[in-house]
Amino acid sequence: MSSTPQIRPQPVSERTITRRTVLKAGGTLLLSVLSPLPALAAQILAVRVWPADDYTRVTLENDASLKASHFVVKDPERLVVDIEGLELNPTLKSLVAKIQSNDPYIKQVRVGQNRPNVVRLVFDLKEEITPQVFTLAPAGNYKHRLIFDLYPVKPVDPLTAMIEKRDWSSDTPTARTPAAKAEPTPPKTAEAPAHLPEVHKGELTKPDIAAIMRGDGKVDGKADGKPGTKAKAEAEVKAEERAEARAEAKAEAKLEAKQEARAEAKGGPAQKMVRMLTIALDPGHGGEDPGASGKNGSREKDIVLSIAKRLKAKLEEHPNMRVMLTRDGDYFVPLGTRVDKARKVQADLFVSIHADAFVEPSARGSSVFVLSEKGASSGAARWLANKENLADAIGGVNASGHDKQLASVLFDLSTTAQINDSLKLGKAVLGEIGGINRLHKGSVEQAGFAVLKAPDIPSILIETAFISNPEEEAKLLDNGYQDQIADAIVKGIRRYFAKNPPLSKNRLT
Numbered sequence: 084m085s086s087t088p089q090i091r092p093q094p095v096s097e098r099t100i101t102r103r104t105v106l107k108a109g110g111t112l113l114l115s116v117l118s119p120l121p122a123l124a125a126q127i128l129a130v131r132v133w134p135a136d137d138y139t140r141v142t143l144e145n146d147a148s149l150k151a152s153h154f155v156v157k158d159p160e161r162l163v164v165d166i167e168g169l170e171l172n173p174t175l176k177s178l179v180a181k182i183q184s185n186d187p188y189i190k191q192v193r194v195g196q197n198r199p200n201v202v203r204l205v206f207d208l209k210e211e212i213t214p215q216v217f218t219l220a221p222a223g224n225y226k227h228r229l230i231f232d233l234y235p236v237k238p239v240d241p242l243t244a245m246i247e248k249r250d251w252s253s254d255t256p257t258a259r260t261p262a263a264k265a266e267p268t269p270p271k272t273a274e275a276p277a278h279l280p281e282v283h284k285g286e287l288t289k290p291d292i293a294a295i296m297r298g299d300g301k302v303d304g305k306a307d308g309k310p311g312t313k314a315k316a317e318a319e320v321k322a323e324e325r326a327e328a329r330a331e332a333k334a335e336a337k338l339e340a341k342q343e344a345r346a347e348a349k350g351g352p353a354q355k356m357v358r359m360l361t362i363a364l365d366p367g368h369g370g371e372d373p374g375a376s377g378k379n380g381s382r383e384k385d386i387v388l389s390i391a392k393r394l395k396a397k398l399e400e401h402p403n404m405r406v407m408l409t410r411d412g413d414y415f416v417p418l419g420t421r422v423d424k425a426r427k428v429q430a431d432l433f434v435s436i437h438a439d440a441f442v443e444p445s446a447r448g449s450s451v452f453v454l455s456e457k458g459a460s461s462g463a464a465r466w467l468a469n470k471e472n473l474a475d476a477i478g479g480v481n482a483s484g485h486d487k488q489l490a491s492v493l494f495d496l497s498t499t500a501q502i503n504d505s506l507k508l509g510k511a512v513l514g515e516i517g518g519i520n521r522l523h524k525g526s527v528e529q530a531g532f533a534v535l536k537a538p539d540i541p542s543i544l545i546e547t548a549f550i551s552n553p554e555e556e557a558k559l560l561d562n563g564y565q566d567q568i569a570d571a572i573v574k575g576i577r578r579y580f581a582k583n584p585p586l587s588k589n590r591l592t
Contacts, residue, residue: 133370134186135414141231160208169202223477241424363425365435366391370415372478375440377556394569415478433542440551448523450546451513453505455529468530504541512575519567
């Protein structure tokens with residue numbers, strides 16, 4: 084009897100199951116990876132507005148670089164800006180309330196979500212403008228920035244603006260009304276801490292840091308090997324300045340006597356033809372660039388503007404002096420533009436005013452610097468010049484509209500005569516400042532400061548005190564000290580002109 088064949092079920096291969104499962108899972112995973120993910124919108128971290136006659140700047144600080152397009156609409160004048168990759172947030176909406184009624188160019192701004200991931204800003208304008216829209220990479224304590232600069236179609240002429248703000252036709256002291264003293268700018272809490280970028284903190288070695296704090300006359304970290312060098316240098320400066328003052332007084336008396344004698348011989352009173360002297364005062368930093376900050380929250384840009392206004396008022400009390408401020412408010416002026424303004428008004432002198440800072444709070448004292456063609460006179464001077472020359476990066480300069488060759492051309496044009504005259508001016512001013520505050524170093528120092536590179540104008544940079552030193556910060560905030568500093572600078576300038584009369588020009592009082 085034949086047996087019934089048994090049909091045994093064949094087990095499915097585990098290998099087959101595994102392969103099929105893996106292929107299916109892999110396909111699903113691949114599809115999920117290739118599927119478009121929703122883009123994350125950039126975040127606006129801060130908005131700032133800096134109105135000024137020169138131009139108005141609007142800054143959007145964000146956590147990523149933004150792409151923007153803009154166009155101008157006529158009748159009425161409007162600037163329209165579309166920003167991609169952005170969603171409205173409360174910070175951006177706050178821009179509306181930041182537009183001031185006295186803004187020279189912006190009447191109001193409207194903010195709205197134009198379409199998904201695109202925000203539209205509409206600036207209603209008071210007059211026709213020339214806009215510049217550009218981005219800035221992170222610098223200092225700032226992250227990415229989108230900048231809107233609104234310039235007038237006809238740029239402000241520094242000489243015209245200076246003349247319009249004061250009557251220069253009078254040539255007698257009695258006809259000139261003394262200018263009111265400028266009130267100091269109250270200390271403000273900095274919008275962004277003005278610590279130095281880390282890359283520059285490490286540029287000085289420990290001996291250099293010690294030299295800066297002591298002010299002991301070391302040059303590039305090397306001591307001169309003589310004890311009491313600083314005290315001796317200061318004493319020599321004082322003695323020399325006193326001798327110069329006596330000599331100048333005698334020379335002026337002799338000149339006046341000769342003029343009177345000649346007038347009497349001609350049968351009439353002596354008539355003096357005194358040339359108008361134009362002085363460019365440059366309060367450092369401003370706007371996006373706060374400069375250094377003190378322990379109590381004071382900002383360099385506020386203090387130096389207050390001192391500059393006091394100095395302007397004191398200089399203009401003299402009948403043959405007029406003053407141009409490179410900035411008269413809280414806005415940023417590029418370093419090259421500061422020099423250009425001074426040249427446009429044919430300035431006889433350029434005086435840049437700052438308040439020093441260092442990584443160690445014990446550093447103290449006032450200093451005066453001039454340009455150097457052959458390198459810095461000390462490691463401290465080089466370090467400070469590098470720090471001050473960062474102003475354009477922090478303040479924000481439009482690279483596409485900025486003449487990159489300007490600085491190098493001006494430097495090449497700077498002559499030995501200009502530097503020698505700057506040294507004379509610096510020496511006269513330093514001698515006067517030494518009478519009201521401790522000097523960081525008893526001589527004028529030199530370094531490659533970009534703002535001192537006017538080829539035909541004697542130029543100095545004054546560090547009035549260390550804002551990073553708590554005691555000197557208190558001085559800088561004091562009305563009395565600001566007046567003393569201003570008085571000392573006036574005396575130094577007058578001493579310089581007494582010994583170095585300016586060349587004859589067409590403009591006379």
